[in-house]
Amino acid sequence: MVVREGRRAVVRYDGRVVSVLGAGRHRLRGRAWRRGVEVVDVRDQLLVLTGQELAAADVPGVRVSASARWAVTDPVAFLDASADPVAELRMALQLAVRDWAASAPLAELLAGRAEAAQVLTARVAAEAARLGVAVAEASVRDVSVPGELRRALLATATAVQEGQAALERARGEVAATRALANAARMLADNPALLQLRTVQEAARGTGSKVVVRIGDPTS
Numbered sequence: 113m114v115v116r117e118g119r120r121a122v123v124r125y126d127g128r129v130v131s132v133l134g135a136g137r138h139r140l141r142g143r144a145w146r147r148g149v150e151v152v153d154v155r156d157q158l159l160v161l162t163g164q165e166l167a168a169a170d171v172p173g174v175r176v177s178a179s180a181r182w183a184v185t186d187p188v189a190f191l192d193a194s195a196d197p198v199a200e201l202r203m204a205l206q207l208a209v210r211d212w213a214a215s216a217p218l219a220e221l222l223a224g225r226a227e228a229a230q231v232l233t234a235r236v237a238a239e240a241a242r243l244g245v246a247v248a249e250a251s252v253r254d255v256s257v258p259g260e261l262r263r264a265l266l267a268t269a270t271a272v273q274e275g276q277a278a279l280e281r282a283r284g285e286v287a288a289t290r291a292l293a294n295a296a297r298m299l300a301d302n303p304a305l306l307q308l309r310t311v312q313e314a315a316r317g318t319g320s321k322v323v324v325r326i327g328d329p330t331s
Contacts, residue, residue, distance in 0.1 A: 113138050118155040120187040124148040129188055152187040156248070159202060166213040168221055174257055178209045180236055180250040189244030197243040204239035205250055208232045212252075221255055228252045 114137045115121045121133040159180045168174050184190045194200050212228055213221060232250035240247050
């Protein structure tokens with residue numbers, strides 16, 4: 113028999129595994145009717161979950177898409193550990209994504225999508241090991257929210273920005289008022305500074321006459 117590249121052939125005799133064949137041409141000995149051959153694809157594969165509706169810690173109805181890159185590393189375990197190993201792998205990914213979504217508020221989920229891969233990969237890989245499968249990466253592809261919630265989040269973000277802008281304006285006005293008060297106090301304590309400032313402003317004018325009295329005007 114010929115085993116193609118990227119496949120492995122599990123050979124059984126009387127129900128027992130006698131060999132696992134790699135790519136190439138192989139000659140099988142013995143009575144063929146007592147022998148079973150099963151071919152397993154060991155190339156990298158992609159499992160995709162689309163639009164799974166979940167609940168975050170503070171918001172229901174969040175739709176999450178996820179994926180997992182995996183490959184068979186133990187063909188015998190892949191064939192014998194489960195009647196449907198791909199379905200079990202899918203379930204492991206679904207449960208991992210569900211628990212990840214429920215672990216934090218929506219804002220943290222949206223901000224932490226990149227870090228989610230470490231958590232999901234570790235959990236799914238542990239579940240998949242008994243199936244003879246190695247999980248290279250499990251990640252969140254997309255997180256979306258219902259339209260009503262999206263509008264509410266936008267309104268909240270807008271209100272926060274407007275509040276910050278108002279706070280900055282208030283801080284600026286307080287700083288300006290404080291500067292004027294300090295200047296007034298300084299001029300009151302030093303009348304000569306007021307006269308000097310008056311002369312400076314007059315120099316910037318357009319020829320207007322400015323009379324500066326020095327000393328006590330009543331003397």
